Amino acid sequence: MYKYIIRRILIFIPMLLALTIIVFALAQAAPGDPFTGQILDPNIDPEVYELRREELGLNDPVPVQYFNWLTSILSGDLGQSIYYNGRSVLDLISQRFPNTMYLGVFALAITLMISIPIGIYSARKPYSALDYGATGFGFLGLAIPNFFFGLIAIYIFSINFGWFPSQGTITSNNLTGITALIDRLHHLVLPGITLGLAGTATYMRYMRSEVLDVLGSDYIRTAKAKGMTSNSVLYKHTLRNALIPIVTLMGFEFGALVSGAVITEQVFNFPGLGTLFLQSVMNQDYPVIMSMCLLFGVFILVGNLLADIFYCIVDPRIRYD
Amino acid sequence: MTNSTVLSVEGLKTYFYLDDNEIAKAVDHVDFAIEPGETLALVGESGSGKSITSLSIMNLIEKPGKIVDGAIYLNGKNIVDLSDKKMTEIRGKEVGMIFQEPMTALNPVYTVGNQIVEVLRKHKKMSSSVAKKRAIELLKLVGFPRAEETIKEHPHQLSGGMRQRVMIAIAIACEPKLLIADEPTTALDVTIQAQILDLIDEMKHKFDMGVLLITHDLGVVAEYADRVLVMYGGQIVESATKQTLFNDPKHPYTNGLLASLPSLDKQTDRLGAIKGTVPPAHRFPKGCRFSTRCPHVMEKCLHANPDLIPESDGHEVRCHLFK
Incomplete structure (x- = not known):
């Protein structure tokens, strides 16, 4: 039993890893980035947005981005929310x-x-x-x-x-x-x-x-034939x-x-x-x-x-x- | 019926009230008695009313079934009208029962010990430690050499024969005077069958119980029964001692059953068979209930159901051929 639980928890590791890949891939596949969809302020140079993307690492190659993300979540840093002006995600959750x-x-x-x-x-x-x-x-x-x-x-x-x-x-x-x-x-x-x-x-x-289903089963008939009261039949023999x-x-x-x-x-x-x-x-x-x-x-x-x-x-x- | 008679069933009728106002007369006027130390075999095909008879004795008939008439004297006391609460004090204590299918007859989530202790605590009011000791003794009695470990095991850890032994231990736990065994070996293989039946026989002698042995295996009857009731269509069609029944069977149905047994003495290509099947209990023919399948059927058989009449001492037959 304990061995089984430990084994099950160990299996978690590859499953979670697979989960991170799927989550990351889905996020990558979604169109746009945090800056699309917002009304771009015409007074801000598009270069600034580009700079910001560079800062956030959005221009890095995908595997690098994944690796960076994975190491940071493993160290407990879930990153910052973009929408909530950089509040920590951990905090929000x-x-x-x-x-x-x-x-x-x-x-x-x-x-x-x-x-x-x-x-x-x-x-x-x-x-x-x-x-x-x-x-x-x-x-x-x-x-x-x-x-x-x-x-x-x-x-x-x-x-x-x-x-x-x-x-x-x-x-x-x-x-x-x-x-x-x-x-x-x-x-x-x-x-x-x-x-x-x-x-x-x-x-x-x-x-x-x-x-x-259980009430119709053979062992319930046995319990009755043993003289068990209807409460015992129901709560002890049937319910479990x-x-x-x-x-x-x-x-x-x-x-x-x-x-x-x-x-x-x-x-x-x-x-x-x-x-x-x-x-x-x-x-x-x-x-x-x-x-x-x-x-x-x-x-x-x-x-x-x-x-x-x-x-x-x-x-x-x-x-x- | 004497003072010591364990069980006396008189005029028992158990009917099932089906939809469309149809009535299935599953047990229709059955009388018999069992003395201490006696094994009474109840034989017949599936659907002849054997199991309903045994469940009627336990008062475990479920709706839409109902015992409509008759008396059941257990140790001299009529139990047919007892409330369900009163019956719980009789079931398992004054009458023990074992069933056909040992694989499913024990509760899978409780240990063997728990299921034996439960019945001792209920009926014998034993403390749990005393009941546990007694459970170990009982398991040893029914053939578990390492009973101390067996009580901690769950039913799925035991084989079918072993589970049937546990069922026997539960049934005899309170030393009842009557044991009902409803096809106890049908689901077991042949070598185990003999062991289980021997065990039942041994327990019968040890506790001086009366045993109602329900079976469709005439080989079992020949080996273990003292007297035999042949049941067909909810009625007893022939009642005799074992010797009489095998040496001088009267009823065509009994003859049919005997003819379907393989024999070591005779060389035959095919075993005998009774044509057709038992009609459903709400569609019995008007006259003799066996008339639809009987090789000797006469005009009279189609109109009147014969009575069970004595043929000789202790031998009764329900057939128009004998008057």
Whole structure:
């Protein structure tokens, strides 16, 4: 097991290297540079722009540029944002990162708290009214686009009822302690539900079919024949088996925690990584784009590793050695 | 029925209520009894109602099925109307059960020890350390020499025969008076079959249990049963001691089953076969349920289903040929 984890982490190195090449190549292939698309000040000599390009190393041969970039990110220097007047990329990302993390974790918590109990209930009482309701909700949740649901939610709960704020992460910086936490959570409710909607629907369907599947299996009949009570049958014998595929799904979700919120953050004007990413793309701010692509990649790799490790814990049949 | 009778099933009817208001009479008025130390074999083809009979005894019939009539006396107590909660105190304690498919009958995510300890803790109220010791003893009893290690293993680390031994250990953990073995060796290869059946027989003597052995293998019946019930279409068509059944089979269905056995004494090109298949339980013919496949079918058979009538002492047959 430990050997396996170490091996997996070692495999990260070539994968990350490959990722840097892809990210760099994509950035190179994109048309233009940070100076195109802006209205060039006629009072500035085009020579100055050329000089600036030379300074930034944009005129170097491509492999040299790649090598320079790689060595600097390895030493922890992600470069400076061009759009944000030379602010450090690390700074920009670390400022936005916690917000996105809160949103992602909150959305995942809502997803799991709703989908797993409903999925189990649906499986225990298939074709009941609640099961049909959940199925209907599931299809609706998957069918409604995120941004549309977000807008409707804002319209109803923010504008009409005024229950939840429609944008931002906090009301004011002056709040402290528990009030600050509550304020933060209050701001997370609508974007969290919006972001978690599709996931809730997916997990619910998965959970329902898994539990149904397990309940019909031979070892559940054995458990019943042993005189286990229905609670023991469900919580001890069924659930752990039904959760095995859910764990895999959650591994993928981990990567989406940081990268998946682009649209939702935009709708709720939420200052997270998603908005930063979109802005950077619009402004052709390559140092930021490249760093974020790398970050997303790392998260997806880590998510998969975590999924494999959890997999190993919940399912004793899987042994990696 | 005597005082010591382990299991007495009287007039058991288990029906399945299908869509379109059709009723599948999977078990239709079945009576039998098992004494301590006796192995009663229940034989018949797939679809004849053997497994539904055993699951009815466990009260594990799932919707849309239902026990509609009859009584099941387990150690003298009628358990047919007990609540599900009360039944959990009987299953695994007063009656143990092993199943056909050992490869999937154990929970893959828990250790063997955990699955034995669980039943001891539930029914015997043992502490976990006492239950663990007992689990090791039980595993040794069913033939695991290094039981101390086996309890830490997961089912996937054991072979099919070994898993069936674990199932037996679970079934006898609380020393029940009745053991139901639902085709316990169908999924195992022949040498392992004999070992498992010998083990069941040994446990029967050790704990003075009654055994309900469900099988479609008449070879198994010849070796291990004391009495035999032949089941067809949800009903018992012939009931006899093993010797009587093999020496003097009456019912055409029993004859058909026996004719399909290979024999060492006779040289034959083809084994006998009973034409057709068991009709589905909601499409039984009007008269005798075997009439659609019976080589001796008569006019009467198409209209009236015969009763199970005594042919000689302890030998009953359900057929119009015998009156």
